[in-house]
Amino acid sequence: MIKKIQRSTWIYLAVAFLLVLLPFFKDERWFLFLMIQVFTFGIFAMSYDLLLGYTGIISFGHAMFFGIGAYSVGIILDRMEASYTSLLIGILVAALLGGLVSFIAGILTLKLKNHFYAMLTLALASMFLFIAEKWRSVTHGSDGFTFRLPELPGPLEDHRNITIYMFCLVMMVLIFFGLRRLTESPLGKILVAIRENEGRVESLGFRIMPYKVIISVISGVVASFAGVLYAISIRFVGTNVFAIDVTLDALLMTIIGGVGTLVGPIIGAGIIEFAHHYLSSLADVHWIFERWIILFGIVYILAVIFFPAGIVGTIKAKLHKRKHRKIEAKQQNADKMAS
Amino acid sequence: MENTLLKLEQINTHIEQFHILHNIDFEVQPGEVTVLLGRNGAGKTTTLRTIMGLNSATNGTVQFKGEDITKLPPYHIAKRGIGYVPEDQGIFYDLSVGENMRVGMRQEDDATKERMDWVLDLFPDLKKFWKKPGGQLSGGQKQMLSIARSYVNDNDLLLIDEPSKGLAPVVVEKVIESIEKMKEKTTVVLVEQNFYMASRLGDRFYILDDGITVHHGDMEQLREDEELKRKYLGIA
Numbered sequence: 001m002i003k004k005i006q007r008s009t010w011i012y013l014a015v016a017f018l019l020v021l022l023p024f025f026k027d028e029r030w031f032l033f034l035m036i037q038v039f040t041f042g043i044f045a046m047s048y049d050l051l052l053g054y055t056g057i058i059s060f061g062h063a064m065f066f067g068i069g070a071y072s073v074g075i076i077l078d079r080m081e082a083s084y085t086s087l088l089i090g091i092l093v094a095a096l097l098g099g100l101v102s103f104i105a106g107i108l109t110l111k112l113k114n115h116f117y118a119m120l121t122l123a124l125a126s127m128f129l130f131i132a133e134k135w136r137s138v139t140h141g142s143d144g145f146t147f148r149l150p151e152l153p154g155p156l157e158d159h160r161n162i163t164i165y166m167f168c169l170v171m172m173v174l175i176f177f178g179l180r181r182l183t184e185s186p187l188g189k190i191l192v193a194i195r196e197n198e199g200r201v202e203s204l205g206f207r208i209m210p211y212k213v214i215i216s217v218i219s220g221v222v223a224s225f226a227g228v229l230y231a232i233s234i235r236f237v238g239t240n241v242f243a244i245d246v247t248l249d250a251l252l253m254t255i256i257g258g259v260g261t262l263v264g265p266i267i268g269a270g271i272i273e274f275a276h277h278y279l280s281s282l283a284d285v286h287w288i289f290e291r292w293i294i295l296f297g298i299v300y301i302l303a304v305i306f307f308p309a310g311i312v313g314t315i316k317a318k319l320h321k322r323k324h325r326k327i328e329a330k331q332q333n334a335d336k337m338a339s
Numbered sequence: 340m341e342n343t344l345l346k347l348e349q350i351n352t353h354i355e356q357f358h359i360l361h362n363i364d365f366e367v368q369p370g371e372v373t374v375l376l377g378r379n380g381a382g383k384t385t386t387l388r389t390i391m392g393l394n395s396a397t398n399g400t401v402q403f404k405g406e407d408i409t410k411l412p413p414y415h416i417a418k419r420g421i422g423y424v425p426e427d428q429g430i431f432y433d434l435s436v437g438e439n440m441r442v443g444m445r446q447e448d449d450a451t452k453e454r455m456d457w458v459l460d461l462f463p464d465l466k467k468f469w470k471k472p473g474g475q476l477s478g479g480q481k482q483m484l485s486i487a488r489s490y491v492n493d494n495d496l497l498l499i500d501e502p503s504k505g506l507a508p509v510v511v512e513k514v515i516e517s518i519e520k521m522k523e524k525t526t527v528v529l530v531e532q533n534f535y536m537a538s539r540l541g542d543r544f545y546i547l548d549d550g551i552t553v554h555h556g557d558m559e560q561l562r563e564d565e566e567l568k569r570k571y572l573g574i575a
Contacts, residue, residue, distance in 0.1 A: 193431045193442050200429035205417035205445045
């Protein structure tokens with residue numbers, strides 16, 4: 001097990017290293033921006049995977065946390081001077097608000113069936129969208145607003161896009177390893193057990209509710225942070241961050257990449273962001289591609305048919321089967337020799 | 340009796356609009372195996388679930404070690420020392436055998452480790468497949484894992500629901516042997532349709548029919564009462 005963890009960790013670190021090198025070979029603005037989107041939505045999708053994949057909680061309004069993060073940092077940098085202190089305050093406020101809202105949603109609904117959480121988050125997301133549209137004096141309504149970021153020190157300012165790319169990449173890697181540690185801890189195992197059979201976990205002596213609330217809060221904070229990175233990367237906040245499309249994107253990224261795998265949602269984010277970019281650009285070739293979402297729907301159906309557990313989930317299941325077949329064959333040989 | 344471990348008095352349980360248990364009275368003495376017998380739908384599983392708090396009793400009381408646990412939630416009941424092995428075994432399919440065992444542990448003290456070692460000696464297959472996902476185990480291995488998991492905690496009482504269900508005779512024999520060994524260390528309430536298993540393990544029996552206790556007594560008495568076996572258990 002230890003050997004396996006070390007090997008996979010090395011693989012992830014090697015991929016991260018390649019991603020660090022990538023902008024030195026391809027530094028076009030559109031490409032860096034696309035990769036930053038992959039990183040931020042990768043973090044957002046991982047936060048969704050914590051709920052859906054590890055605990056079996058469905059959220060229809062996960063965009064709310066993303067929006068809270070984006071608006072918190074945007075409003076603070078818009079209202080205060082563009083300094084690192086303001087940025088830090090924005091991040092802290094985002095984490096605090098994201099955590100608080102997810103705590104309240106969790107406390108109110110997670111004692112009940114999971115679909116109550118789904119419905120409440122949907123309602124709260126709609127409420128936040130309404131507030132963002134109507135509270136124009138602060139949010140600038142549906143026009144949204146741009147804000148300034150603090151000056152980067154020295155030569156980094158000349159390579160602002162690469163710096164933001166690196167920052168988002170480092171954050172994604174750190175959050176990935178942190179969440180992986182969490183899901184492999186005893187707490188993570190209890191979460192999986194809750195997803196599989198709540199009644200059984202209760203009759204083993206565990207109160208379910210605190211575990212669900214804890215994971216809801218962690219997921220909310222991580223999703224808010226993804227919103228912060230998104231806002232920083234485009235230096236603009238609009239009401240679209242609260243849209244249901246954002247939640248659906250996270251759901252698709254998680255399902256296509258592999259539910260309950262953490263790395264799967266990152267891969268899913270990559271596939272969706274690149275598909276979004278390339279399929280929409282095909283509109284110049286033929287008008288049908290203007291409706292790229294139809295093509296994407298087909299890709300999604302095919303992915304679900306051929307990779308029912310998502311890309312990473314299917315690969316993992318195959319590797320597991322192969323490994324256990326080998327172990328069993330070894331065991332049978334040993335038994336034969338012994339007899 | 341004064342030292343009764345578990346006592347159900349006039350228990351009534353409804354599941355939605357259906358009245359399943361009707362004034363059930365039931366006692367378990369420490370160190371014994373008490374078997375609940377009866378046809379399908381007699382209310383045996385509901386009785387165990389009511390004790391465990393998974394179905395709530397509409398009236399009546401469940402007392403464990405003299406304490407009224409009727410209205411407690413399942414996690415409090417489990418913490419008071421009742422282990423439950425459900426009919427569907429309740430294995431977590433995505434967790435390995437080792438993780439299934441660890442999730443079941445409420446403490447990690449020396450006594451728990453001792454019980455873990457003892458139970459792994461009892462079921463060596465579990466040690467062999469320690470890293471295998473629970474979902475990939477055979478029916479017998481899942482049953483053993485479920486029983487072993489309920490034993491690792493310091494439980495005074497184990498509720499085991501139909502451990503022989505769907506298992507090959509040779510595996511049933513293994514399960515009987517293991518429960519016989521556990522019987523020396525803890526008290527067991529066993530729900531069982533397999534009369535061979537019930538009569539080998541049981542000290543006392545209760546027969547349920549349509550949610551009513553129709554007979555109870557020493558297992559010895561049931562073994563010899565052909566009429567009772569034919570009437571309520573369908574054994575010719």
